[in-house]
Amino acid sequence: MAPLSRHCLLLIGTLGVLVLNCCTNGQRNSTLIFTKENTIRNCSCSADVRDCDYSLANLMCSCKTVLPFAVEQTSYNGHLTIWFTDMSTLGHLLNFTLVQDLKLSLCSTNTLPTEYLAICGLKRLRINTEAKYSFPEQSLLIHSTVDSDSKEKPVSLHKGWQTCMYISFLDMTLFNRDSSLRSYSVENIASIADNFPDFSYLKTFPVPNNKSYVVTFIY
Numbered sequence: 265m266a267p268l269s270r271h272c273l274l275l276i277g278t279l280g281v282l283v284l285n286c287c288t289n290g291q292r293n294s295t296l297i298f299t300k301e302n303t304i305r306n307c308s309c310s311a312d313v314r315d316c317d318y319s320l321a322n323l324m325c326s327c328k329t330v331l332p333f334a335v336e337q338t339s340y341n342g343h344l345t346i347w348f349t350d351m352s353t354l355g356h357l358l359n360f361t362l363v364q365d366l367k368l369s370l371c372s373t374n375t376l377p378t379e380y381l382a383i384c385g386l387k388r389l390r391i392n393t394e395a396k397y398s399f400p401e402q403s404l405l406i407h408s409t410v411d412s413d414s415k416e417k418p419v420s421l422h423k424g425w426q427t428c429m430y431i432s433f434l435d436m437t438l439f440n441r442d443s444s445l446r447s448y449s450v451e452n453i454a455s456i457a458d459n460f461p462d463f464s465y466l467k468t469f470p471v472p473n474n475k476s477y478v479v480t481f482i483y
Contacts, residue, residue, distance in 0.1 A: 295340060296325060297357060298347035298371075304330040304357075315392050316347050316371035332356070340364065347371045351379055351436060358383060362428070368439075371395050376436045384428035389445070389482060397442040404445045406432055406480055429476075431456065435483040446483055453477040 296307040307325035332353055339362035348354045349372035358381045367390040390403045407430055453459050
């Protein structure tokens with residue numbers, strides 16, 4: 265047998281690195297939460313699951329049932345995917361929550377009300393409306409990792425929200441349209457409650473006024 269050429273050895277080495285990276289990435293668990301029939305399932309998944317395939321999620325992921333009244337606001341440093349059918353529990357899961365990488369999949373044809381969710385530290389948002397529209401998954405980069413690395417990293421909800429520099433308001437009526445995902449940001453906001461009086465619920469939550477925020481509206 266003729267010895268392998270340098271080119272073949274290089275190709276084999278490259279393929280080996282790619283396979284190793286794929287195996288390593290596959291071991292990184294992500295969080296999947298889905299709501300169905302007044303129940304909430306919180307799952308840890310080592311691989312992506314087809315959107316809104318509840319049976320497959322229960323088979324592939326490690327899931328546990330969470331009672332709606334027992335849901336606590338927390339923070340998510342990795343990937344978070346939420347499958348939902350309406351707004352009844354989505355607000356409890358996401359409002360004033362620290363999420364960096366979020367995917368929302370609407371698993372019904374319901375029309376959503378005019379309601380905003382306030383999310384802290386959001387870097388990337390993906391949405392899927394396949395159940396309602398034959399529209400491909402959309403992705404939106406809110407701000408880059410370079411921008412956020414120099415900022416204080418929040419570790420808990422109340423402490424984290426007060427140290428949060430990036431706040432995103434997500435307009436849930438975007439799921440009622442088969443249009444492109446859009447956003448705009450406003451920098452150097454000193455007081456969120458004063459600058460956005462229509463968001464009355466902000467007055468009931470501890471938001472300090474001694475910092476400069478970047479506020480992003482996603483619609």
